[in-house]
Amino acid sequence: MKTKFIFVTGGVLSSLGKGLAAASLGALLKTRGLSVTIQKLDPYINVDPGTMNPFQHGEVFVTDDGAETDLDLGHYERYLNVPMSHKNNTTSGAIYNRVIAKERRGDYLGATVQVIPHITDEIKRAVLSLSEGDDPPDVAIIEIGGTVGDIEGLPFLEAIRQLKSELGRDSCLNIHLTLVPYLSSAGELKTKPTQHSVKELLSIGIQPDIILCRCEKNIPQDLRKKIALFCNVDEDAVFTSVDVKNIYEVPLRFYEEGFDQKVAIMLRLPARNANLEAWKHLVDVCMHPKGRVTIAIVGKYVDLKEAYKSLHEALVHGGVANGVTVDLRYVNSENVTDANTAEIFAGCDGILVPGGFGYRGVEGKICAIRYAREKKVPFLGICLGMQCAVIEFARHVAGLEDANSEEFDPHSKSNVIYLMTEWFDFRTQNVEHRDRASDKGGTMRLGAYPCKILPGTQAERAYGQEMVEERHRHRYEFNNAFKDVLGSKGMIFSGTSPDNSLVEIVELADHPWFLGCQFHPEFKSRPMAAHPLFREFIRAAQLRK
Numbered sequence: 001m002k003t004k005f006i007f008v009t010g011g012v013l014s015s016l017g018k019g020l021a022a023a024s025l026g027a028l029l030k031t032r033g034l035s036v037t038i039q040k041l042d043p044y045i046n047v048d049p050g051t052m053n054p055f056q057h058g059e060v061f062v063t064d065d066g067a068e069t070d071l072d073l074g075h076y077e078r079y080l081n082v083p084m085s086h087k088n089n090t091t092s093g094a095i096y097n098r099v100i101a102k103e104r105r106g107d108y109l110g111a112t113v114q115v116i117p118h119i120t121d122e123i124k125r126a127v128l129s130l131s132e133g134d135d136p137p138d139v140a141i142i143e144i145g146g147t148v149g150d151i152e153g154l155p156f157l158e159a160i161r162q163l164k165s166e167l168g169r170d171s172c173l174n175i176h177l178t179l180v181p182y183l184s185s186a187g188e189l190k191t192k193p194t195q196h197s198v199k200e201l202l203s204i205g206i207q208p209d210i211i212l213c214r215c216e217k218n219i220p221q222d223l224r225k226k227i228a229l230f231c232n233v234d235e236d237a238v239f240t241s242v243d244v245k246n247i248y249e250v251p252l253r254f255y256e257e258g259f260d261q262k263v264a265i266m267l268r269l270p271a272r273n274a275n276l277e278a279w280k281h282l283v284d285v286c287m288h289p290k291g292r293v294t295i296a297i298v299g300k301y302v303d304l305k306e307a308y309k310s311l312h313e314a315l316v317h318g319g320v321a322n323g324v325t326v327d328l329r330y331v332n333s334e335n336v337t338d339a340n341t342a343e344i345f346a347g348c349d350g351i352l353v354p355g356g357f358g359y360r361g362v363e364g365k366i367c368a369i370r371y372a373r374e375k376k377v378p379f380l381g382i383c384l385g386m387q388c389a390v391i392e393f394a395r396h397v398a399g400l401e402d403a404n405s406e407e408f409d410p411h412s413k414s415n416v417i418y419l420m421t422e423w424f425d426f427r428t429q430n431v432e433h434r435d436r437a438s439d440k441g442g443t444m445r446l447g448a449y450p451c452k453i454l455p456g457t458q459a460e461r462a463y464g465q466e467m468v469e470e471r472h473r474h475r476y477e478f479n480n481a482f483k484d485v486l487g488s489k490g491m492i493f494s495g496t497s498p499d500n501s502l503v504e505i506v507e508l509a510d511h512p513w514f515l516g517c518q519f520h521p522e523f524k525s526r527p528m529a530a531h532p533l534f535r536e537f538i539r540a541a542q543l544r545k
């Protein structure tokens with residue numbers, strides 16, 4: 001079967017849940033036995049979101065192949081359970097970068113390089129690359145970031161307009177997500193914003209095939225009829241994306257609406273039924289938990305939940321695996337001191353210190369970790385969280401008072417975490433060099449790396465495997481010069497690179513569950529298959545109750 005393309009645009013305002021809608025549609029099509037991939041096209045100028053502040057843009061999601069991508073790719077992986085790669089996220093910046101490189105090489109043979117056709121051609125190439133290779137997917141869903149009417153989004157919309165006429169109407173479908181607000185003063189649902197948004201799309205030559213209306217409540221038939229009439233779509237092509245309590249309900253609600261059925265008919269996809277048993281079970285477990293645990297997340301971006309999206313979901317998955325609801329308590333690490341830990345963490349069944357960059361809040365994280373270690377509270381430290389756990393142990397157990405990370409104190413004699421300037425990269429099979437003074441963009445260890453698990457450890461009990469692969473995003477590493485001294489005081493190095501040169505997991509023996517990992521397990525957690533470390537962390541938290 002030739003790959004069919006579904007383009008998802010958004011209107012009226014952002015944050016309507018376009019990513020979740022695209023992922024949920026993908027999940028439904030997948031349960032119909034189709035192979036599905038999803039791509040996010042982001043109109044901003046950054047080449048990738050790697051350098052963007054999490055306060056503005058939310059989490060940076062890392063793929064196996066080391067691409068730093070939009071957090072929507074996390075939804076795609078969680079809903080589709082297929083690994084994403086650098087191909088699945090492109091930005092205006094990346095497109096312009098490629099076009100300018102070609103222009104400098106003289107590839108355009110003296111032509112004037114313009115938005116149309118050169119930029120739009122490059123966008124089309126990025127979209128069509130999804131259908132290349134030996135095993136192209138049956139369906140590729142393309143989500144266009146931003147809102148219709150944004151200046152930056154225009155080349156992307158023009159590119160998908162052209163694609164539809166080039167690939168044919170049977171091969172492409174346009175879905176437009178809009179808002180149907182409920183005006184409580186009038187007691188009415190309003191369709192005007194939807195009409196205006198579709199008008200805007202039409203003015204650039206795109207006629208939506210399906211309108212998906214985000215709405216607080218179900219939209220009655222007569223109103224759907226009105227939207228269909230004004231927006232020039234089939235009467236049965238207006239769907240509601242109603243607000244739900246649990247995000248994993250979205251595929252079920254879409255199915256009840258007949259959304260995937262309509263998409264299948266319009267794209268002439270094989271007429272198979274969706275099998276939603278696994279999704280129903282998942283939502284059922286979420287709705288009827290056997291108990292609850294409270295986990296404190298001690299970090300810097302506590303006011304912006306989007307910054308910890310995958311982490312939040314991985315904790316939910318860990319809860320599902322144990323049949324419990326995980327209540328999260330976000331703690332700003334800048335407010336934590338040794339004097340107030342007992343008060344702050346009262347009632348917490350587990351403490352988690354997530355990844356992060358920069359010194360701000362680090363001392364508070366170390367206080368939180370000290371409390372978890374001494375009071376035997378289950379602890380999971382991720383990336384910076386693991387590094388802080390090593391610093392805490394070095395300072396308070398091994399007596400290295402000036403223990404630190406080179407990131408925070410370049411001059412300390414006890415930098416238990418440091419910058420490795422030369423190392424063998426298993427992924428590329430090259431010796432990589434890192435320059436202490438280089439720019440911030442491209443110097444991180446990124447993407448999936450193998451990790452060897454030490455038998456008889458918490459890590460082994462969790463994974464049940466000798467070799468695993470996990471995703472990284474950091475510059476600094478555990479400093480092996482301190483392995484013996486920390487090891488002699490009871491720190492266990494339960495995960496290392498296959499050649500033992502990099503420490504990937506540390507844990508403590510005389511503690512119910514205390515584990516720090518240099519990688520980000522949250523990126524690989526799935527709603528129906530919680531990541532083993534999150535599953536075991538939540539299990540330990542539940543046992544403590």
Ligand code: GLN
Nearest residue numbers: 355356383384474475476
């Ligand atoms: N700042 C630390 C480093 O660069 C940790 C990074 C992270 O937590 N992702 O190594």
